[in-house]
Amino acid sequence: MEHITLAPIARVNGTVALPGSKSISNRTLLLAALAKGTTTVKGLLAADDIHYMLEALKALEIKWEQTGESRDFIVHGAAGAFPVKTAELFLGNAGTAFRPLTAALALCQGHYTLSGVARMHERPIGDLVNALREAGADITCTGTEGYPPLAIQPATFNGQVIKVKGNVSSQFLTALLMALPLTGQAVTIEVIGELISKPYIDITLKLMAKFGVQVEQKGWGSFSIAKGQAYQSPGTIEVEGDASSASYFLAAGAIGGGKVRVTGMGSDSIQGDKRFAEALALMGAEITWGSHFIEAAPPKNGQLTGIDADMNHIPDAAMTLAVVALFAKGPTTLRNIASWRVKETDRLSAMATELRKVGASVIEGKDFITVTPPESLIADAAIDTYDDHRMAMCFSLVAIKGVAVQINDPQCTAKTFPTYFEELAKISA
């Protein structure tokens, strides 16, 4: 297996220009594809998840072009439903492509199949499929009921009130929100039970508003779209830097003896993961906020402290804290993170296994993890990454003011951050 060996990094210092946000890139591409008019998308993320969305749009005969070598793309919108009525889409392991495209295609009166990598076929989609079916959609799970792959057939949509469960993934609600304006009808989405990962719904609503569709929100339980709204290109959208990707560098700054600044997003960001910096501050890190940057440095007294906190609002960036916990005084407990089990891998189990390899004592709960740091880290651990980009990026932090560490299959960062290890090297001394 390919691996990368990171020697202990004595000090980190410098500035990282963040790659584009995955969540904003894929939402913007889909909204631009459904909108009337041409949209220039600036600073699109270059990574596998976005590649799958771009290729899917191409298969659906949405015209787009890249401006030279830049990350600026021009998308020619279809002004409504996709023009192509038959397509086979392969979407890798990109939740932000798979879930929203499922909902949009269910309303397009065509014959479509959607599939992904083996792990995508183990990630639940039943709550979204059932919500769409109850509104008349014809969707078959061609493997196991409740999971991809999916086959969609033409059907009459008749939903006025659509109920969806929110406790497995917020992407199901996001998918319905983005797709339903295609019907042109008044529709209300009711969320049954708890809604997790709420800040991602804010990203969805803010981007829909940029494309001219307003949603009337009542708390987190009801979302209404008035009749006759349709997406309209806003002209240009600038993709912010990725706040989840920022977490590794901010954590490095908090651990590593110097200041690390990330640019491309800051206090003005629409991404919930900016609040990772608040969690780091709770551990004692010195955080400086700008409207378009965040900077992290170690605590004034040099010692991070463990925390016990609810992480439901930042599930992706919370993984980074589990590794920062290795450098803190006392245990750290991250709570309300059951969704970790249905992401790129079972992240609760993977995180517990790999943290133990470097010497931590770990309690793996059903929906929480407690990490007690070892007296001293075990050197030269070979970290397995489970085809999970975040496992690879998180465990690189072990080297910062710590010990040498081997990361197996480092290319898995391609899902959201293909150049991660190069960027880390640039701020390492």
Ligand SMILES: O=C(O)C1=C[C@@H](OP(=O)(O)O)[C@@H](O)[C@H](O)C1
């Ligand atoms: O909507 C989004 O862009 C995302 C929502 C979150 O998923 P869940 O809602 O499944 O927690 C997050 O983990 C994922 O990386 C991106």
Ligand SMILES: C=C(OP(=O)(O)O)C(=O)O
């Ligand atoms: C959960 C993640 O991805 P996805 O968008 O595929 O759900 C992630 O990037 O951590």
